[in-house]
Structure formats: structure tokens, C-alpha cells
Amino acid sequence: MPGAIHAEGLVKTFGDVRALDGVDLDVPEGTVLGLLGPNGAGKTTTVRCLTTLLRPDSGKAVVAGVDVLKHPDAVRRSIGLSGQFAAVDEYLTGRENLQMVGQLYQMRAKAAKQRAAELLEQFNLADAADRPAKTYSGGMRRRLDLAAALVVSPPVMFMDEPTTGLDPRNRQQLWEVIKQLVSGGTTLLLTTQYLEEADHLAHDIAVVDHGRVIAQGTSDQLKAQTGGERVEVVVHEREHIADAAALLDRYSLRGLDNGDVTVEEHTRRLTVPVTGGAKLLAEIIRELDTRGIEIDDIGLRRPTLDDVFLSLTGHVAETADPSEANGKEAVK
Numbered sequence: 530m531p532g533a534i535h536a537e538g539l540v541k542t543f544g545d546v547r548a549l550d551g552v553d554l555d556v557p558e559g560t561v562l563g564l565l566g567p568n569g570a571g572k573t574t575t576v577r578c579l580t581t582l583l584r585p586d587s588g589k590a591v592v593a594g595v596d597v598l599k600h601p602d603a604v605r606r607s608i609g610l611s612g613q614f615a616a617v618d619e620y621l622t623g624r625e626n627l628q629m630v631g632q633l634y635q636m637r638a639k640a641a642k643q644r645a646a647e648l649l650e651q652f653n654l655a656d657a658a659d660r661p662a663k664t665y666s667g668g669m670r671r672r673l674d675l676a677a678a679l680v681v682s683p684p685v686m687f688m689d690e691p692t693t694g695l696d697p698r699n700r701q702q703l704w705e706v707i708k709q710l711v712s713g714g715t716t717l718l719l720t721t722q723y724l725e726e727a728d729h730l731a732h733d734i735a736v737v738d739h740g741r742v743i744a745q746g747t748s749d750q751l752k753a754q755t756g757g758e759r760v761e762v763v764v765h766e767r768e769h770i771a772d773a774a775a776l777l778d779r780y781s782l783r784g785l786d787n788g789d790v791t792v793e794e795h796t797r798r799l800t801v802p803v804t805g806g807a808k809l810l811a812e813i814i815r816e817l818d819t820r821g822i823e824i825d826d827i828g829l830r831r832p833t834l835d836d837v838f839l840s841l842t843g844h845v846a847e848t849a850d851p852s853e854a855n856g857k858e859a860v861k
């Protein structure tokens with residue numbers, strides 16, 4: 530059964546840039562999908578196609594049970610969107626912007642006013658509510674754009690980099706707002722550059738690169754794919770490296786002859802893939818001690834979402850360098 534958001538083979542080209550090269554997505558009702566990917570991967574283009582702002586060259590999309598290509602107007606009535614590039618009217622105040630959105634959705638003036646006041650409070654904009662939006666800082670604008678997307682609570686929401694440019698406190702608060710929204714039954718597709726955010730909010734994560742979904746699953750599933758737990762040991766004396774390697778090899782997951790222990794001579798660091806977690810760690814520490822191998826450091830390391838991202842896309846998430854994007858940077 531298709532979920533609240535379903536996309537199949539979405540293709541979109543701009544001149545000779547193939548921004549989407551067959552995107553498939555499924556977001557079950559009431560869940561959050563985090564869309565990750567390096568700059569220029571096609572995240573915003575995917576969101577724009579799903580929210581009727583852009584017509585794909587081919588493919589199919591169903592949002593809130595409605596065919597996006599056949600009935601864009603009906604789709605628009607069932608969705609909320611907050612964009613990477615805010616759609617705020619500069620000359621209106623924050624309050625006026627929000628009231629106007631309410632009126633666009635045919636709320637009564639009084640209800641629109643009340644909703645605007647609630648949101649201004651919730652997004653820490655009450656003090657600036659009656660100033661024109663053009664006097665707002667970047668973070669304030671972003672919050673106003675998000676508030677505008679939440680004036681009515683539509684069954685399906687899209688947020689393109691909702692917390693880019695927000696300080697940690699405002700980011701945390703937005704996460705709370707998002708969790709409330711989702712616990713009320715809203716389905717959400719969110720793009721983000723912050724892997725921690727996807728880890729925290731998303732039930733499922735899809736990694737996009739070069740216009741395709743290259744991996745999808747829960748954060749745990751993706752981490753497991755990238756490689757399981759490892760024990761890392763730093764021995765105090767260089768002479769102990771060989772002994773430690775032999776010992777660790779016995780705990781190695783794959784049980785190959787010294788094949789699985791990685792040794793970095795100059796840092797005296799040994800790494801071995803394991804299963805068994807903390808219990809195994811305690812045992813290794815005892816064994817090292819029994820053999821008189823002194824250590825500077827030991828730890829159990831699990832792959833992070835950063836490791837997943839790096840191994841899938843070959844990019845580090847935060848430092849996606851425009852020059853690496855082969856001139857495919859988004860037009861901003």
C-alpha cells in the first residue's frame with residue numbers, strides 16, 4: 530500500500546543537468562522521512578516536484594492519496610511546505626505574514642489572529658511580531674517561514690532544511706514542535722544537512738546522490754550496513770603492538786588469521802570488528818592486563834550516521850565543498 534508520500538521514477542532535467550535520475554520514495558502515514566545528500570544531490574528538486582512547484586519530466590507521485598501530476602490543486606490543499614529559501618513577504622510584519630496565510634486558507638479573521646499569536650509565541654518571535662520582516666535576522670526569518678507552514682496543520686508536511694541557520698536553542702525548540710506535529714498524525718518529509726537531526730527525528734532515512742536514492746532504512750539499519758561495532762585499543766608501548774594484535778585477533782568477528790585487526794603503527798592504535806559490545810570490552814581489558822600490556826585508551830566504537838554518509842557518498846556531510854559539486858551547485 531502506498532504511504533502518505535509515494536514517488537516512483539521521478540526524473541527532472543535542467544538543460545544537460547539531470548537533477549533527478551529516477552527517485553523512488555515511500556513515506557508511511559504518520560512517519561518522518563529524513564532526506565540526506567550532499568549539495569546538489571537533488572533534495573530540493575525532489576521536494577519541489579512533490580509539492581507541485583515543479584513538473585517532473587517523467588515518473589509518478591502520489592501525496593496524501595492524490596496524484597500530484599493530475600491534481601496539483603488538490604495536493605496543494607493537503608500539504609504544508611517550508612522552503613530552503615523562505616517565502617516571507619518582507620514588507621509585512623511577522624504577525625501580518627502569519628495572518629495572511631491563515632486567510633489564504635480561509636480561516637476566519639479572529640481564528641487567524643489567534644493562530645498567528647500562538648505561533649509567534651512558540652517560535653520566539655513575539656517581541657518582533659510587529660516589525661516588518663525585512664528587519665529580521667536570518668534565523669528569525671527562517672522561524673517565521675516555519676511558523677507560516679504551520680498555520681494550518683496539513684496531513685502532509687515538507688520541510689527543506691528547516692533548521693539551517695538556527696542557533697542550538699531554536700533548533701531544539703523546532704524539534705519539539707516537529708515531534709508534537711508528528712505525534713498528532715502528520716506525515717513529514719524533511720531534508721537536512723545535520724545528520725544528528727535526521728538521527729533524532731526521522732523514522733526512516735533516504736540518502737540521495739546524483740538524483741537517485743542510494744540507500745534507505747532506519748538509522749540503525751544504515752549504520753549496520755556501514756559496518757558494525759569495533760574495539761579500538763591504543764597501547765602504551767610500541768613493542769606491545771604485535772602481542773595486542775594477536776590477542777585482539779581472537780575476538781575478531783570474522784575469525785580470520787590476523788586478517789581483521791587494523792594496526793596504525795605511529796599512533797599505536799589497533800582496531801578490530803567485533804560483536805558482543807560492552808561485555809567483550811571488559812574481557813579484553815582483563816586479558817590485556819593479565820599479559821602486562823599497558824594501554825593508553827580503549828573503546829567500543831559504533832558507526833555514526835556521519836560514517837554512513839561518508840561511506841555512501843564519499844563526502845563528509847558538513848564540509849560539502851561547492852568546488853566538489855562539478856559546477857552543479859544549486860542556483861541560489
Ligand SMILES: Nc1ncnc2c1ncn2[C@@H]1O[C@H](COP(=O)(O)OP(=O)(O)OP(=O)(O)O)[C@@H](O)[C@H]1O
Pocket residue numbers: 543546547548566567568569570571572573574575613856857858859860
Ligand atoms: N532551476 C534550476 N535550473 C538549473 N539547474 C537547477 C535548477 N534547480 C536545480 N538545479 C540543479 O539540479 C541539481 C540538484 O539541485 P537541488 O537544488 O535539488 O540540490 P540539493 O540536494 O537541494 O542541494 P543543496 O544541499 O545545495 O540544497 C543541481 O545540480 C542544481 O544545480
Ligand SMILES: [Mg+2]
Pocket residue numbers: 572573574613689859
Ligand atoms: Mg536544497
